[in-house]
Each structure stands twice: as structure tokens, then as C-alpha cells.
Amino acid sequence: MDYRLPLFVIIPLGAAFLIPLLAKLFKRAGEWMAVLSLLALSGLAVYFVFLEKGARVYEVGGWRPLDGIPIGIYMVLDGLSIYLLLVINLIGFLSAFYSLSYMKKFTAESLYYTLFMLMIAGMNGLVLSGDIFNLFVFMEIAAIASYALVAFGIEKEELEASFKYQVLGGISSLLILLAIGLLYWQSGTLNLADLADVLRTNSNPVFSLFIQTLLIAGFGLKTAMFPFHAWLPDAHSSAPSPISSMLSGVLIKAIGAYVLMRLFFNIFALSYDIALVLAIIGTLSMVIGVLLAVGQWDFKRLLAYHSISQMGYVVVGVAMGMMILARNGDLQVASLAIAGGLFHLMNHAVFKSLLFLNAGAVEYAVGTRNMKDMGGLADKMPVTAATSLSASMAISGIPPFNGFFSKLIIIIAAVQAGYYVLAFLAVFTSIITLASFLKMQRFTFYNKIKSSWNGTTEVREAPFSMLFSMVVLAVLCLALSLLAIPSVRDAVLTPAVNALLQAGGYGTVILGK
Numbered sequence: 001m002d003y004r005l006p007l008f009v010i011i012p013l014g015a016a017f018l019i020p021l022l023a024k025l026f027k028r029a030g031e032w033m034a035v036l037s038l039l040a041l042s043g044l045a046v047y048f049v050f051l052e053k054g055a056r057v058y059e060v061g062g063w064r065p066l067d068g069i070p071i072g073i074y075m076v077l078d079g080l081s082i083y084l085l086l087v088i089n090l091i092g093f094l095s096a097f098y099s100l101s102y103m104k105k106f107t108a109e110s111l112y113y114t115l116f117m118l119m120i121a122g123m124n125g126l127v128l129s130g131d132i133f134n135l136f137v138f139m140e141i142a143a144i145a146s147y148a149l150v151a152f153g154i155e156k157e158e159l160e161a162s163f164k165y166q167v168l169g170g171i172s173s174l175l176i177l178l179a180i181g182l183l184y185w186q187s188g189t190l191n192l193a194d195l196a197d198v199l200r201t202n203s204n205p206v207f208s209l210f211i212q213t214l215l216i217a218g219f220g221l222k223t224a225m226f227p228f229h230a231w232l233p234d235a236h237s238s239a240p241s242p243i244s245s246m247l248s249g250v251l252i253k254a255i256g257a258y259v260l261m262r263l264f265f266n267i268f269a270l271s272y273d274i275a276l277v278l279a280i281i282g283t284l285s286m287v288i289g290v291l292l293a294v295g296q297w298d299f300k301r302l303l304a305y306h307s308i309s310q311m312g313y314v315v316v317g318v319a320m321g322m323m324i325l326a327r328n329g330d331l332q333v334a335s336l337a338i339a340g341g342l343f344h345l346m347n348h349a350v351f352k353s354l355l356f357l358n359a360g361a362v363e364y365a366v367g368t369r370n371m372k373d374m375g376g377l378a379d380k381m382p383v384t385a386a387t388s389l390s391a392s393m394a395i396s397g398i399p400p401f402n403g404f405f406s407k408l409i410i411i412i413a414a415v416q417a418g419y420y421v422l423a424f425l426a427v428f429t430s431i432i433t434l435a436s437f438l439k440m441q442r443f444t445f446y447n448k449i450k451s452s453w454n455g456t457t458e459v460r461e462a463p464f465s466m467l468f469s470m471v472v473l474a475v476l477c478l479a480l481s482l483l484a485i486p487s488v489r490d491a492v493l494t495p496a497v498n499a500l501l502q503a504g505g506y507g508t509v510i511l512g513k
Contacts, residue, residue, distance in 0.1 A: 008085060041085075073130070075129065115145045122142025123251065139176075143169050196506070216274070223257050240360070257314055338501070352395065362374070371444050387473070390478070397433070407430055
């Protein structure tokens with residue numbers, strides 16, 4: 001047993017409990033506790049990625065398998081889960097550090113950091129959970145905290161967005177809970193590894209297809225895939241910018257995309273029909289999301305629609321890998337497609353988080369999100385403008401930024417697999433994305449000043465904590481391109497890909513067989 005795994009849940013939960021208490025004693029103790037806790041978790045994730053590889057398990061309460069039957073609660077770390085933990089805690093740290101300055105304009109900062117840490121605890125717990133019911137519990141912890149954080153500004157727009165998010169999130173949770181109940185009724189177990197064993201030997205194909213359909217609908221809502229995306233533009237644009245960064249950068253991945261990948265690769269038998277449905281949903285999300293984004297003038301709303309589009313790339317890459325494997329196709333091409341999807345997952349977390357932080361810095365300085373009311377900010381906010389340009393180039397797939405390499409891998413895999421329409425639509429989406437962000441750059445940073453704030457408000461560059469997070473993420477937009485190098489890719493990305501390709505390996509970690 002590895003006793004360090006529970007730290008990913010204990011530290012953020014403990015911080016969430018202590019922050020309100022410390023805030024009563026020392027004014028800024030709570031927020032610094034959140035930042036330092038996330039820095040420690042990021043360091044622990046980096047340690048597991050680079051220095052101590054290999055799958056490991058923690059049996060909560062010391063309950064070991066009895067006659068090969070897992071009777072306890074398990075926390076499981078493998079290549080895929082540590083990959084997600086690295087993304088969650090790194091983006092969490094940078095968003096929390098950014099918040100040190102950004103949240104000064106809000107009241108009740110200690111409650112904000114408490115909810116922030118609860119959201120982190122929920123996502124970390126979900127990624128490590130080895131049974132489907134506790135996965136659901138941690139998912140709800142993260143989701144409920146995010147509902148409150150979307151409404152944190154308590155303005156009409158924010159409350160309305162949070163209400164819509166809660167309603168659709170509740171429907172999503174109901175569908176997922178129904179699927180879990182049906183799975184338990186069919187198999188008599190909730191442990192993921194044990195569940196996989198039972199489904200392989202005793203599964204009704206029609207019943208299993210119905211359960212998988214429920215899960216696609218439920219987690220499709222969490223991931224905001226088309227046509228389940230209605231809540232996302234309002235929620236992501238209304239939330240405080242560091243929370244928009246977390247929602248788009250990590251939450252929709254951890255409580256949506258990750259779970260779909262884990263279940264459909266490691267638990268259910270691979271199905272071409274299910275993979276095809278996911279590929280269609282991913283493709284529609286990719287294309288429709290970017291077309292909806294082009295006409296937006298609200299800075300953050302434009303970014304929100306691009307989240308739908310960019311997550312489409314992730315789903316398309318992974319779904320292509322599923323289709324190839326389900327038809328016993330070329331394993332190397334399947335591996336390439338999945339690697340492209342997972343690579344883009346991390347890239348999207350970095351450049352989309354940066355763009356939302358840029359939007360927050362602009363709104364912090366100017367007081368508006370309407371790009372028609374901006375212009376000329378590059379002279380007044382040079383660091384924000386430079387980092388925003390880096391992120392815009394990355395999301396548009398311009399070399400040498402990270403987005404270019406992950407999109408290229410997905411397109412190459414599509415061509416090699418013979419999915420030429422997918423390859424064409426991926427290129428088309430990238431071109432429209434570039435057009436959208438050229439518009440954003442022009443009207444926000446390089447156009448003539450037309451805003452009402454001109455001459456009445458002195459516009460200054462964002463404070464240090466906000467600039468620090470933006471600069472680090474901009475550097476990562478370039479540094480992550482190194483994942484295209486085989487030796488670097490083998491250290492970070494390949495273990496995550498192998499965790500999906502070697503479906504039985506997840507069960508071996510828990511059951512030892």
C-alpha cells in the first residue's frame with residue numbers, strides 16, 4: 001500500500017476545513033494556505049510522474065481483497081490518473097495564486113478558497129477512486145463546489161448561470177446514478193476492477209449498451225459536449241476568471257472526459273458502435289463550438305464556446321483510438337490517436353486557463369468583457385497582451401506552440417486510419433479558431449481605443465500574482481511542445497496511453513490478477 005495517495009484528498013479537504021478558522025485569526029492566512037497546499041500537491045504529482053513511476057494502490061481502512069473479492073474502498077494511481085492529477089493540481093495552484101490579487105474586489109475571500117479547495121479535493125478523489133460509487137461521491141463534491149463558485153459574485157447574471165448549471169448538472173448526476181444503480185444490480189459489485197471482470201464474463205449486450213448510453217449522456221453533460229453544452233457558455237463566462245480557468249481547464253476533463261475514458265477502456269468491452277457515437281459527438285462539438293464562438297463579442301463567452309470545440313479534439317482523438325482497437329486495427333495508429341487526444345487534453349488545460357486569466361486581467365483593468373469597447377490595450381498591458389497572443393497561437397495550432405503538435409498528431413492518426421473527413425474537419429476547425437482569435441487580438445489589444453474608459457480611467461497592467469500565473473502558463477504553451485520528443489513523451493504521456501491500451505492492467509493493480 002502506498003500511504004501517500006490519500007494526501008491528494010486529505011490535504012485539500014484539511015485546507016478547506018482550516019481556511020475559515022485561520023482567516024479569523026490572520027487576515028490572509030487562509031488564502032496562502034490554499035496556495036501552499038496546491039503547490040505541495042503539484043510537487044507530489046510531479047514526483048510521481050518523473051521520479052517514482054508505476055501503478056500503486058491504497059486500501060482505505062486496510063481492507064484487503066478477501067478470496068480475490070475487493071471488499072474495501074480503493075485509491076488507485078496509474079499512468080492516466082497521475083497525468084490528470086498533474087493537470088488538476090498545477091492549474092489549481094496557478095489559478096489560486098492568480099486569485100491572491102484578483103479576489104480582492106470580492107468579499108468573503110475565505111469562503112472562496114474553502115470552496116476552491118473542496119473542488120480540488122473532489123477532482124483528486126474522483127481521479128484516484130477505484131470504485132464507481134465513490135467516484136460519484138467525489139464528482140458531486142467537485143460539482144457542488146463549482147455551482148457555488150460560479151455564483152460567487154452574486155450578481156443577477158452569475159446567479160442565473162449557476163441555476164442553469166445546477167439544473168443540468170442535477171440531470172447529469174441523476175443519469176449517472178441511475179447507470180451506477182443498474183450496474184450494481186447487474187454485477188453485484190461497485191469496484192471498478194471487479195466490475196470489469198464480471199462484465200467480461202456475464203453481461204447482457206443490450207443491457208450493457210443501455211447503461212453505456214446513460215453514461216455518455218450523463219458525462220457528456222459534465223464535459224459539455226454537443227448537444228449537452230447549454231450550461232457551459234453562461235457558467236464559464238459568469239464565474240470569476242480563476243474559476244472559469246478551473247472549470248474549462250480541469251473540471252470538465254476530470255469529472256467528464258476522464259471518467260468516460262476510464263469506463264469505456266478499462267471497464268466495458270470496447271464497442272465500435274459506442275466509439276462511433278463518441279467520435280460523432282466529438283466532431284460535432286469541435287465544429288459547432290468553433291462556429292458559435294466566431295460571432296461572440298463577450299471575451300469570456302467566446303472562450304467558453306472554444307472550450308466546447310477544443311474538447312471535441314480530445315474526444316475525437318480518443319474515440320478514433322477506440323474505433324481502431326474495436327476493429328482490431330493497427331495498434332500503433334490507435335496509440336497515436338489516443339496520445340494525440342491526451343496530449344491535447346493537457347494542452348487545452350494550459351492555453352485555455354491562460355486565456356481565461358487574460359480575460360480576467362483585462363476585465364480587472366477595464367471593467368468590461370465586451371471587445372467592442374476595448375482596443376489599444378497592448379501598450380497599457382504588455383505582459384497580458386503578450387501572454388494572450390501566445391495562448392491564442394497555441395489554441396489555433398500555430399507552431400512552435402503546444403497546440404500545433406497535439407492537433408497534428410490527431411490529424412496524422414486520422415489520415416493513417418483512413419478517417420479523412422475527421423482530418424479535414426480538424427484542419428477546418430483550426431483555421432476558424434485562428435480567425436476567431438485574430439479578431440479577439442485585434443479588437444482587444446491592437447485596435448484603436450474606442451472605450452468609454454478612455455480618458456476617464458487609468459488602465460494599468462495586472463498585479464504581480466496575476467502576471468506570474470499568466471507568464472508561467474505562457475511558458476508552458478511553449479514548453480509542452482517538448483512532449484512531441486519521444487524521450488519526453490515516454491516519461492509523461494506514454495504511461496497514460498498505456499493505461500488505456502492495457503485494459504486489464506487496471507484490474508491487476510487492485511486484484512493482483
